[in-house]
Structures are given as structure tokens and as C-alpha cells.
Amino acid sequence: MIALACDHGGYEIKEAVRNYLENQHIPYKDFGTYDTQSVDYPVYAEKAARSVADKECELGIICCGTGIGVSMTANKIKGIRAAVVTNEFCAEMTRRHNNANILCMGGRVIDEQTAVKLADIFLHTPFDGGRHENRVNMITEIENRENS
Numbered sequence: 001m002i003a004l005a006c007d008h009g010g011y012e013i014k015e016a017v018r019n020y021l022e023n024q025h026i027p028y029k030d031f032g033t034y035d036t037q038s039v040d041y042p043v044y045a046e047k048a049a050r051s052v053a054d055k056e057c058e059l060g061i062i063c064c065g066t067g068i069g070v071s072m073t074a075n076k077i078k079g080i081r082a083a084v085v086t087n088e089f090c091a092e093m094t095r096r097h098n099n100a101n102i103l104c105m106g107g108r109v110i111d112e113q114t115a116v117k118l119a120d121i122f123l124h125t126p127f128d129g130g131r132h133e134n135r136v137n138m139i140t141e142i143e144n145r146e147n148s
């Protein structure tokens, strides 16, 4: 299950990704927003991020105007590694090296076609593990220290 969320700034690219998931028969849960009326991105980013942290969803794709606000929000949730991505190389590498579990994109930064391409790469690229596993574990250790 893929968690989707957006604010008004990310609505169009979220819809493009949602249509892609429909066409590919990839199950998703859409946490909103559901139109272009102005809303507060933390509300929606938190819902999607919690569903990934709680393992209801395996991965998330969340969008706002830049991708930055939703990523800052999602990264406050324990267990979330959310990455703002604007190109194909980073979409691949954030899965391979960072084991990112949420892809963040900006509707005022990239077009719908690019958003779908980046989502496709993100969803189909596995984590490399190995030396990268240790580094990702180090991020988790920092998170645990911070919250203790």
C-alpha cells in the first residue's frame, strides 16, 4: 500500500501519481487534500507519514509546492526518512543509499510527467543495504538519542 498526500500546491502532481498508481494496479491510500483549495500541508503530510511509520503503508509519496514543507513535517515522525527529489538520479539514489520511505515532490518545481517518472523509479528501486545499512542505522540512532 502506498500513502499519498498533498496540499493545494502539490495537488496536480499528486493526482498524476494517483492516476499512475491506478493504471499500474498499485494499491494506495489517498490522505488528501482532494482539490486545489488552500490548506495547511503539515496536516496531510503527518497523516501519510504516520501510516508509513505504523506500517499500514510501505512507502509514501507526498507533495506540496516545493516538496520541502511536507518533507520537514514527515521527517518529524519517528522511523520516517523523507527525501525531496527533483530528478531521476536522486529518486534512484534515495532508495538505494538512504532507504527513503517517503518521496517528496513539489508541484511548483516539476511537471506532472516528471512526478510520475520519479514516483515510478522510487517505487521500483530497492535499498542496496551493505555499507549503506550501517549509515541508515546511524540516522536511526541519532533519532533515538534525540527522543530519549
Ligand code: RB5
Residues within 6 Å of the ligand: 007, 008, 009, 010, 041, 064, 065, 066, 067, 068, 069, 070
Ligand atoms: C503553499 O503556498 C506552499 O507554502 C506549500 O505548498 C509548500 O511549498 C511549503 O513548503
